[in-house]
Amino acid sequence: MLLRSETIPRSEFEAGTGWQLKPEGACQGEVCVPLSQPAGDTVDVARVAKDLGMPFVAAPGFKLWALGPASIGSRALATAKAADLRLPDLDGKEFRLSSLLGQKVLLYAWAPY
Amino acid sequence: MWQALRKELHPKGFELVTVGLDSKGDAGCRAFIEAAKPEHPSLIDRHHVLAELFGVTNIPSSVWIDEEGTIVRPAEPAPAPPQATPSAPQATTPSPPRLNLPAEAPQRFKDIMAEAAKIRKDPQSYHAALRDWVEKGAASKFALPPDEVIARSRPRDNGKALGHAHFQLATQLEIDGHHEEAVKHFREAHRLVPDSWTFRRQAWSLEQVGEGPLARFWQGPNPAAPDAWPYEGDWLSDIRREGAENYNEPWKP
Numbered sequence: 001m002l003l004r005s006e007t008i009p010r011s012e013f014e015a016g017t018g019w020q021l022k023p024e025g026a027c028q029g030e031v032c033v034p035l036s037q038p039a040g041d042t043v044d045v046a047r048v049a050k051d052l053g054m055p056f057v058a059a060p061g062f063k064l065w066a067l068g069p070a071s072i073g074s075r076a077l078a079t080a081k082a083a084d085l086r087l088p089d090l091d092g093k094e095f096r097l098s099s100l101l102g103q104k105v106l107l108y109a110w111a112p113y
Numbered sequence: 114m115w116q117a118l119r120k121e122l123h124p125k126g127f128e129l130v131t132v133g134l135d136s137k138g139d140a141g142c143r144a145f146i147e148a149a150k151p152e153h154p155s156l157i158d159r160h161h162v163l164a165e166l167f168g169v170t171n172i173p174s175s176v177w178i179d180e181e182g183t184i185v186r187p188a189e190p191a192p193a194p195p196q197a198t199p200s201a202p203q204a205t206t207p208s209p210p211r212l213n214l215p216a217e218a219p220q221r222f223k224d225i226m227a228e229a230a231k232i233r234k235d236p237q238s239y240h241a242a243l244r245d246w247v248e249k250g251a252a253s254k255f256a257l258p259p260d261e262v263i264a265r266s267r268p269r270d271n272g273k274a275l276g277h278a279h280f281q282l283a284t285q286l287e288i289d290g291h292h293e294e295a296v297k298h299f300r301e302a303h304r305l306v307p308d309s310w311t312f313r314r315q316a317w318s319l320e321q322v323g324e325g326p327l328a329r330f331w332q333g334p335n336p337a338a339p340d341a342w343p344y345e346g347d348w349l350s351d352i353r354r355e356g357a358e359n360y361n362e363p364w365k366p
Binding site for chain 2: 001002018053054055056057059062064065066067068069070071073074075076077078079080081082083084085087088089090095097098100101102103104105106107108109110111112113
């Protein structure tokens with residue numbers, strides 16, 4: 001996920017990474033990773049990145065950072081629980097994958113190039 | 114064709130969600146989406162979060178998610194339905210246009226199309242499986258258990274995770290108009306995640322050669338200034354080197 005600051009609201013971290021910050025640690029589905037410090041309302045991204053083994057990279061001079069995904073188990077997915085994808089449609093309206101709970105979903109990736 | 118399938122399966126509790134992976138966002142995707150007039154959610158993914166969150170490395174590909182929000186098939190190639198019934202509407206899911214090339218099209222496009230034609234597809238097996246799952250749900254043998262879903266998701270080590278971070282920096286820098294900086298991070302992403310075709314094709318497509326709708330499909334050095342090409346590979350060289358028949362892994366039931 002992309003960041004404009006090295007500290008971000010917890011909700012932004014959770015939405016961007018798919019990891020929920022709970023008292024027992026950072027969790028995705030049934031997988032929980034303990035954190036070195038319990039997360040508050042604001043997340044020190046570098047610290048949590050270290051706990052989760054996420055790469056945290058800056059674009060020096062641009063006030064821009066990217067937090068890469070965790071690579072737990074050396075696979076793209078740490079759990080089969082789908083992250084709650086949030087993306088805009090053409091009108092800029094945000095869609096959330098969780099709005100389709102109760103239906104079978106085929107998520108289809110395409111590109112115009 | 115996907116739309117006809119969606120229309121047919123929607124009453125059975127099925128929904129299609131299409132996601133256009135393009136750092137150009139609306140500017141890149143709008144024409145295709147508007148032509149398709151989708152009734153299903155049709156989304157724009159400027160930073161390829163589908164790669165980050167679901168392990169998508171190629172297009173077109175799909176992820177199947179059940180009623181509980183559990184993935185039952187991780188990212189895999191998703192061929193178009195075998196054939197539309199004669200009465201089915203002709204609108205298609207947004208997809209890159211089939212290049213109906215004029216006779217005078219440059220040889221490069223003809224070569225690209227010849228390679229693309231060799232890409233392995235198994236629409237019959239894939240779509241039979243999809244219908245089976247929509248019909249039977251968890252009882253379908255094509256709905257994989259969670260351990261298998263994780264095991265079949267793309268390999269990702271720390272280096273690849275780092276490559277994803279560089280890719281997202283690149284897409285944002287590109288959007289902000291810092292193209293040369295973006296190229297540096299695209300190059301890092303390519304080096305670190307060599308198995309992602311989308312990371313490569315996205316970057317190549319931003320080096321437009323010529324004008325018009327085909328400019329983004331050139332995806333290689335400009336013959337007028339070949340030394341200005343900023344990447345190690347290009348679409349035609351890479352697919353020839355790796356073999357079009359290896360572009361998609363064989364579909365596994």
